[in-house]
Amino acid sequence: xxxxxxxxxxxxxxxxxxxxxxxxxxxxxxxxxxxxxxxxxxxxxxxxxxxxxxxxxxxxxxxxxxxxxxxxxxx
Ligand SMILES: [Zn+2]
Numbered sequence: 001x002x003x004x005x006x007x008x009x010x011x012x013x014x015x016x017x018x019x020x021x022x023x024x025x026x027x028x029x030x031x032x033x034x035x036x037x038x039x040x041x042x043x044x045x046x047x048x049x050x051x052x053x054x055x056x057x058x059x060x061x062x063x064x065x066x067x068x069x070x071x072x073x074x075x
Contacts, residue, residue, distance in 0.1 A: 007075060009066035016067035024059040 007017045065072050 007064045009064075009069060009071050010073055011071040012066065012069045014066055014068035017064040018067060020063050020065055020072075022061050022063060024061070025057075 007019075008015055009017055061074070063072050063074055
């Protein structure tokens with residue numbers, strides 16, 4: 001068996017698959033609601049609270065893309 005790598009396309013059975021990494025950015029941005037709450041409670045300094053807890057979330061997934069049919073699949 002001629003295997004170029006360990007993954008086989010589930011659609012066409014080709015081994016001509018390339019690994020790709022997708023990054024999902026689920027992002028926070030400025031917490032307006034939090035900022036407003038901080039403002040009401042703490043005054044202008046409270047606006048900074050909107051920035052607190054601002055943690056952008058990255059999600060990385062590895063896919064394989066078939067070079068023959070273009071099918072994208074997870075391992
Ligand atoms: Zn394929």
